[in-house]
Amino acid sequence: MQIILLHPRFSAKTVTLTHWHLLALVSLFSVSVIAVASLLYYLTARYATGLNIPLVRDMVASATQEDSSRKDRYVKENLAAMAMKLGEMQAQLMRLDALGERVQGLAGVKPQEFNFKEPPGRGGPAPSANSQPLSMEEFQKALDGVAKDVEQRADYMNVVETTLMSYKIKSKLLPTIQPVNVSYNASSFGWRIDPFTGRNAFHEGIDFAGAVGTPIVAAAGGVVIASEYHHQYGNMIDIDHGNDIVTRYAHTSRVYVKVGDIVRRGQHIADIGSTGRSTGAHLHFEVLVKGVPQNPHKFLAAGADQARMVALVK
Numbered sequence: 001m002q003i004i005l006l007h008p009r010f011s012a013k014t015v016t017l018t019h020w021h022l023l024a025l026v027s028l029f030s031v032s033v034i035a036v037a038s039l040l041y042y043l044t045a046r047y048a049t050g051l052n053i054p055l056v057r058d059m060v061a062s063a064t065q066e067d068s069s070r071k072d073r074y075v076k077e078n079l080a081a082m083a084m085k086l087g088e089m090q091a092q093l094m095r096l097d098a099l100g101e102r103v104q105g106l107a108g109v110k111p112q113e114f115n116f117k118e119p120p121g122r123g124g125p126a127p128s129a130n131s132q133p134l135s136m137e138e139f140q141k142a143l144d145g146v147a148k149d150v151e152q153r154a155d156y157m158n159v160v161e162t163t164l165m166s167y168k169i170k171s172k173l174l175p176t177i178q179p180v181n182v183s184y185n186a187s188s189f190g191w192r193i194d195p196f197t198g199r200n201a202f203h204e205g206i207d208f209a210g211a212v213g214t215p216i217v218a219a220a221g222g223v224v225i226a227s228e229y230h231h232q233y234g235n236m237i238d239i240d241h242g243n244d245i246v247t248r249y250a251h252t253s254r255v256y257v258k259v260g261d262i263v264r265r266g267q268h269i270a271d272i273g274s275t276g277r278s279t280g281a282h283l284h285f286e287v288l289v290k291g292v293p294q295n296p297h298k299f300l301a302a303g304a305d306q307a308r309m310v311a312l313v314k
Contacts, residue, residue: 085144096150099157174241177217211272213254213273216283218265219247220241221262227255227257227259237249237255249269250285253275
């Protein structure tokens, strides 16, 4: 393309434009249009409140309303999610309170010393002026952390309750209560002079002297594995308490249980008598572990200590 320039005082000049020149002009024009449009958009958005242009005012109001609606929707969705999480946490706390009360009872802690229904005291200095309020994201993160801590503590309390319950069951199955209500025993565990032969012999239990008909109770819960007459022990009862522990009650006058009966701790099972190899009315009481006689006094003393501790707690 050639452009001829004419001027009255000068000679004619010819300017030749190639396609590259045309392309550069088009590009320059496009950039100029975009720059002017951007400048107008910025000025309109920046000073929209001061300009009384209905179209611009409506556009700004629409954009502001849409942004506000989006924020409201976001807040409502997060509040609904947090409300559900809060409900779950309240249910977990109620379960944790009940679990804590059960563990408290199993551990023997006084209720007034540790009340799960009262919040613990809290305090401290006032926050500084530079402290910032929690954002929605920070609050959600803190709520999730508390929920996780509550769940972990509930699991821990369940383990503690199971362990304490196991200990309690095992203690119920140990022969730790005195089988008769008498103040002394007539013959202790160990070596002694046999009352029939006069020779040194090993006594495998404890003899409790008492009147005929004095009630005999089970020293612990268990299953009756023997209820019979023995030529040396007379009317005899053997109770299996599990963990290879067996108690024996001999020389009784009357027996109130039979083989296979499940007896509870402290249940009346027989009466004192003088049957079998006996010089007078008494109860011969044995504790066998894996068939080996043990000193019953160790078990009874442990039961007495435990009873004193329970009395102190109460």
